[in-house]
Amino acid sequence: LKWELTHRAGEIKILNPVLLERYDCGGNDDDMTLIGRLITYFVGYVLPYVAIVVFLCGALWRIWTWARSAVPLRIPTTPAPDTVPGVIGRMASEVLIFRSLFKGDRLLWLGGIAFHICLLSVLLRHLRYFLYPVPWFIVYWGDIAPYFAYFLPIPLLFLLIRRLTNERLLYISGWADWLPLLLLLSIVASGLAMNYYARVDLLAVKDYILSLMVLKPVPPPASAMFLTHFSLVMLLLIYLPFSKIMHLAGIFFSPTRNQRNNWRQVFVNPWDAQPRSVRQGGEVK
Amino acid sequence: VKQILPVPEIKENATLEQKCYPCIEKDMTTLGYPTTRVKNWKEVAIKKLGELLEKRRSLRLYLDICVKCGACADKCQFFLGTGDPKNMPVARAELLRKVYKRYFTWTGRIFGRLAGAEDLTEEVLEEWYTYFYQCSECRRCSVYCPYGIDTAEITMAAREIMTEIGVASKYWSEVVAKVYETGNNLGIPAPAWKDSCEFLEEEIKEETGVDVRLPVDEKGAEVLLVPPSADLFVNDETMIGYAKVFHAAGVSWTTSTYASEHANYGMFNTYRDMKKINKRILDAARELGVKKIIWSECGHAWRAALFTTTLNGPMDFLEVPYPIHICQFTADLIKRGALKLDKSANDDLIVTYHDPCNPARAGGLLEEPREIIRAVVNRFIEMPANTIREHTVCCGAGGGLLTDEIMEVRMAGGKPRAEACRMTGANYLATPCAICKAQLPEVMKYHKVDVHVGGVHDLVSKAIQLGSRP
Numbered sequence: 001l002k003w004e005l006t007h008r009a010g011e012i013k014i015l016n017p018v019l020l021e022r023y024d025c026g027g028n029d030d031d032m033t034l035i036g037r038l039i040t041y042f043v044g045y046v047l048p049y050v051a052i053v054v055f056l057c058g059a060l061w062r063i064w065t066w067a068r069s070a071v072p073l074r075i076p077t078t079p080a081p082d083t084v085p086g087v088i089g090r091m092a093s094e095v096l097i098f099r100s101l102f103k104g105d106r107l108l109w110l111g112g113i114a115f116h117i118c119l120l121s122v123l124l125r126h127l128r129y130f131l132y133p134v135p136w137f138i139v140y141w142g143d144i145a146p147y148f149a150y151f152l153p154i155p156l157l158f159l160l161i162r163r164l165t166n167e168r169l170l171y172i173s174g175w176a177d178w179l180p181l182l183l184l185l186s187i188v189a190s191g192l193a194m195n196y197y198a199r200v201d202l203l204a205v206k207d208y209i210l211s212l213m214v215l216k217p218v219p220p221p222a223s224a225m226f227l228t229h230f231s232l233v234m235l236l237l238i239y240l241p242f243s244k245i246m247h248l249a250g251i252f253f254s255p256t257r258n259q260r261n262n263w264r265q266v267f268v269n270p271w272d273a274q275p276r277s278v279r280q281g282g283e284v285k
Numbered sequence: 286v287k288q289i290l291p292v293p294e295i296k297e298n299a300t301l302e303q304k305c306y307p308c309i310e311k312d313m314t315t316l317g318y319p320t321t322r323v324k325n326w327k328e329v330a331i332k333k334l335g336e337l338l339e340k341r342r343s344l345r346l347y348l349d350i351c352v353k354c355g356a357c358a359d360k361c362q363f364f365l366g367t368g369d370p371k372n373m374p375v376a377r378a379e380l381l382r383k384v385y386k387r388y389f390t391w392t393g394r395i396f397g398r399l400a401g402a403e404d405l406t407e408e409v410l411e412e413w414y415t416y417f418y419q420c421s422e423c424r425r426c427s428v429y430c431p432y433g434i435d436t437a438e439i440t441m442a443a444r445e446i447m448t449e450i451g452v453a454s455k456y457w458s459e460v461v462a463k464v465y466e467t468g469n470n471l472g473i474p475a476p477a478w479k480d481s482c483e484f485l486e487e488e489i490k491e492e493t494g495v496d497v498r499l500p501v502d503e504k505g506a507e508v509l510l511v512p513p514s515a516d517l518f519v520n521d522e523t524m525i526g527y528a529k530v531f532h533a534a535g536v537s538w539t540t541s542t543y544a545s546e547h548a549n550y551g552m553f554n555t556y557r558d559m560k561k562i563n564k565r566i567l568d569a570a571r572e573l574g575v576k577k578i579i580w581s582e583c584g585h586a587w588r589a590a591l592f593t594t595t596l597n598g599p600m601d602f603l604e605v606p607y608p609i610h611i612c613q614f615t616a617d618l619i620k621r622g623a624l625k626l627d628k629s630a631n632d633d634l635i636v637t638y639h640d641p642c643n644p645a646r647a648g649g650l651l652e653e654p655r656e657i658i659r660a661v662v663n664r665f666i667e668m669p670a671n672t673i674r675e676h677t678v679c680c681g682a683g684g685g686l687l688t689d690e691i692m693e694v695r696m697a698g699g700k701p702r703a704e705a706c707r708m709t710g711a712n713y714l715a716t717p718c719a720i721c722k723a724q725l726p727e728v729m730k731y732h733k734v735d736v737h738v739g740g741v742h743d744l745v746s747k748a749i750q751l752g753s754r755p
Contacts, residue, residue: 062349065345066342066345066346066349068339069338069339069340069341069342069344069345069346070339070340070341070342071341071342071343072340072341072556072595073592073595074591074592074595075343075435075438075647077424077427077428077433077435077646077647077675078645078646078647078648078649078651078675079649079651079674079675080649094431094432094433098431100356100428100429100430100431100433101354101356101429101430101431103428103429103676104356104357104360104428104429104430104431105354105355105356105429108354108355108356112354112431166355167294167295168292168295168355168358168359168370168373169353169355169358171295171370171373171376172353172355172358172370172373172375172376172379173353174353174401175399175400175401176353176392176400176401177352177353242390242391242392244349244350244351244352244353245352246349246350247350247351247352247431247432250346250349250350250432251350251431251432251433253342253346254343254346254347254432254433254434255342255343255346255433256343256424256427256433256434256435257432257433261649263591263608263648263649264605264606264607266594266595266599267594267595268595269595269596271340272556272560272595272596274594274595274596274597274598274599275598275599276599277599277601
């Protein structure tokens with residue numbers, strides 16, 4: 001069996017009412033135990049909506065707390081660019097190639113960038129479950145993406161082992177550091193397991209995801225591995241706004257990185273505003 | 286990297302007992318803070334933290350997004366020197382972060398210690414007082430942090446909270462009180478300031494036979510020079526250097542007895558005092574009617590200078606460009622060929638240059654001092670690349686730590702710089718910072734590095750040819 005969804009993209013008529021009816025008839029319900037039905041109901045119908053709401057509201061609220069707090073002083077870490085394109089370049093180098101981390105710790109940089117690239121690749125490939133039709137670049141990416149997915153546990157394990165073996169890291173690590181790592185590792189493990197032995201009907205997965213997106217959920221594929229993988233991802237989504245993973249948004253707000261080094265221009269502190277010019281009649285308090 | 290800055294093993298509580306003396310009543314009264322710890326200190330502290338979270342994005346953000354990757358863990362000179370794990374920047378910030386989590390985040394309120402949250406207790410306050418006064422706010426950690434987390438911002442906030450509840454170091458409050466009373470950190474009254482300037486004038490006359498002036502409070506001078514008071518009384522060769530440069534350039538200048546200090550200890554703890562100290566300089570400039578203010582050889586003073594327009598309003602009653610540093614001024618003169626310099630006067634020296642933390646990482650003053658040194662000495666050698674420019678290691682006494690009771694911490698913090706200096710084999714360590722000039726000689730003696738520590742303008746002073754202008 002070749003579960004290459006993209007090759008059969010044409011066969012998926014997910015929004016076709018006939019297909020939805022197949023699930024709505026509830027033909028398999030008799031085979032399910034009560035617990036099975038509860039799990040299907042909770043994991044399949046409740047959890048994803050709770051997760052997405054908590055994630056969106058939590059993340060936006062968190063970003064709002066940063067956005068609303070004031071920036072009283074100009075504090076870029078110098079040498080810093082003095083133009084806007086310069087700052088964009090600096091931010092890009094931080095976000096895309098982790099420039100500061102490269103200066104700080106080469107080995108961690110390697111592990112970190114490997115992890116983030118693999119994760120990005122895996123996330124991109126998962127888009128095929130959300131999009132119909134699947135865009136061409138994701139179709140093509142699908143040919144390479146599995147290698148990144150297979151590699152993903154390696155940087156993750158590196159990060160975990162590094163934390164366990166370095167006494168400085170062990171000293172600073174708490175549950176807020178172990179939890180995301182363990183969660184990610186189990187998500188990756190269950191995801192890879194579906195690739196190897198606990199194969200899942202990917203068309204059913206896509207049916208299910210798309211049905212969630214149009215708010216008419218059909219029962220999730222009855223696969224323990226899929227349900228595990230899916231609920232772990234939902235847990236991660238719920239945890240994400242309250243965790244250190246918010247660094248992915250926070251970095252854009254970092255004053256030491258996103259400010260210009262234009263000392264000779266006036267910088268106004270919003271809660272202690274001084275006039276911009278005395279020549280134009282500004283009074284100094 | 287590891288060879289030059291070897292990473293020690295963790296020694297828990299190695300410097301727990303190294304505390305600054307607590308503030309005394311007289312100074313805190315002058316400053317207008319509680320003289321002893323207030324009764325409801327917990328509430329006041331938590332309220333102040335809440336206020337600062339809204340006032341400083343850097344604080345809230347940096348408490349929120351640290352992923353504890355450990356890139357900063359082996360970068361702080363105080364950790365490298367002492368091995369105390371709470372001197373790792375990430376662990377230092379954690380001291381405040383755990384309290385922030387407890388009172389300001391959902392996870393901390395619900396899960397408590399599991400989420401890394403902790404109540405603000407007597408012990409926590411003790412730790413704050415110890416370890417936030419073992420941070421020199423040098424920002425070295427922020428260079429390596431993938432999110433630019435600046436532990437100096439966190440230290441400043443923690444110290445501001447502590448100051449608010451009447452917990453501050455004696456050294457810090459003493460210095461700030463002296464500035465309010467006399468205009469400078471050393472507490473030198475105006476007559477003594479004038480005497481010293483006259484004395485230096487005589488010294489220059491004796492040495493060179495030229496009448497070089499060190500004017501004080503002269504109205505209508507072109508330039509107001511704000512020096513660190515230590516340059517006049519301890520590192521007087523640097524002060525002579527400034528005077529000779531102005532003389533040679535034919536620029537009329539003056540110092541002010543009202544603002545005879547540009548170092549700004551307010552910056553280390555509280556916004557309010559930073560603003561007040563900074564304002565004295567602008568007031569003096571208006572009073573004297575100068576066209577330029579030149580900040581001189583001091584690290585954090587330059588950082589405070591760059592905040593001037595934000596703190597105390599526009600400087601456009603002055604000539605552009607402003608603010609301006611003496612190194613920029615001198616480097617510009619050299620570039621234009623306005624100074625006659627004889628490099629060979631410094632031939633007995635092998636010079637290396639120590640970047641003070643603030644000019645390097647908060648002021649971008651990297652090239653000008655080097656340009657000056659290259660113009661006045663023949664033998665200039667840089668220290669290892671991971672200890673200069675934005676990677677520079679702090680002398681170990683910045684940020685209000687230049688006080689004798691924590692000498693052990695200071696000497697340990699200065700160790701990386703001493704080792705880096707030893708590698709060059711230089712016999713003269715130039716640095717444009719009054720704190721470094723006070724701290725480094727002791728560090729070098731302690732770690733047995735045979736080097737003389739002095740200013741950049743000391744070298745200029747020796748090389749400059751007075752008399753005939755080119």
